[in-house]
Amino acid sequence: MPVHAVRPLIAGNWKMNGLKASSSEFEAILAGAAQLSSGIDLLVCPPATLISAFADTLAAANADGKLKVAIGAQDCHVNASGAHTGDISAEMLADAGARAIIVGHSERRADHAETDAIVRSKAQAVWRAGLVAIVCVGETQGERNAGHTLDVVAGQLAGSLPDGATAANLVVAYEPVWAIGTGMTPTAEDVEEVHGFIRQTLTQRFDAEGAQMRLLYGGSVKPSNARELMAVPHVNGALVGGASLKASDFLAIAAGCP
Numbered sequence: 001m002p003v004h005a006v007r008p009l010i011a012g013n014w015k016m017n018g019l020k021a022s023s024s025e026f027e028a029i030l031a032g033a034a035q036l037s038s039g040i041d042l043l044v045c046p047p048a049t050l051i052s053a054f055a056d057t058l059a060a061a062n063a064d065g066k067l068k069v070a071i072g073a074q075d076c077h078v079n080a081s082g083a084h085t086g087d088i089s090a091e092m093l094a095d096a097g098a099r100a101i102i103v104g105h106s107e108r109r110a111d112h113a114e115t116d117a118i119v120r121s122k123a124q125a126v127w128r129a130g131l132v133a134i135v136c137v138g139e140t141q142g143e144r145n146a147g148h149t150l151d152v153v154a155g156q157l158a159g160s161l162p163d164g165a166t167a168a169n170l171v172v173a174y175e176p177v178w179a180i181g182t183g184m185t186p187t188a189e190d191v192e193e194v195h196g197f198i199r200q201t202l203t204q205r206f207d208a209e210g211a212q213m214r215l216l217y218g219g220s221v222k223p224s225n226a227r228e229l230m231a232v233p234h235v236n237g238a239l240v241g242g243a244s245l246k247a248s249d250f251l252a253i254a255a256g257c258p
């Protein structure tokens with residue numbers, strides 16, 4: 001398979017950033033998206049408080065469906081409803097307008113002690129709601145220094161991905177923990193090694209579907225390094241944190257996609 005035959009996705013994870021006033025930045029993303037190649041998908045994952053408003057803005061701007069932009073969420077509970085104070089279900093996020101949900105981000109794994117088993121249940125919850133699961137994996141600095149990167153990623157893939165994954169319902173994001181928000185990135189060769197390994201693992205487990213799943217790189221992606229990172233074999237887009245908060249940077253990253 002040609003390594004860039006998979007349709008690229010540039011996803012912005014706003015994390016715990018954004019107030020109602022941030023709608024102007026989202027509107028700027030929508031305006032810029034119209035100028036991008038129609039071969040690229042954009043996903044904006046604002047905090048849950050903004051999903052509904054952004055979905056309304058998107059619907060108003062995209063009556064003809066030409067903009068390849070969707071709204072996503074950053075986490076969900078494993079259950080559809082119930083006595084879970086403060087939590088939000090995948091069904092609620094779908095109802096608000098989300099089309100995809102990030103699960104297993106390293107910040108969730110670290111801050112909320114989310115295990116691979118929990119991440120797997122969350123991915124199943126995402127599918128139950130009819131949405132796309134973006135499952136994150138990646139090693140810490142210590143694990144990389146010890147030469148354990150591929151073992152760590154293999155374990156996370158095996159434990160976090162449910163059976164039944166398809167190219168339509170799953171995106172895998174490789175995010176080295178040490179590269180997130182630090183300005184440091186792996187070399188293109190290191191990214192190629194890990195993405196090639198993930199592709200091989202997914203293809204062994206999910207056959208042809210695994211060969212077509214989108215693999216995103218995340219960790220300090222910015223306009224100045226996007227073109228090089230997006231050109232790496234088996235990199236089918238990016239999961240962008242800090243740089244996704246500024247429309248011009250986010251759009252420049254998308255413009256760097258082959």
Ligand SMILES: O=C[C@H](O)COP(=O)(O)O
Pocket residue numbers: 013105175179180181182183218219220221239240241242243
């Ligand atoms: O989900 C996004 C990643 O954690 C990357 O964040 P960053 O681009 O700020 O390094």
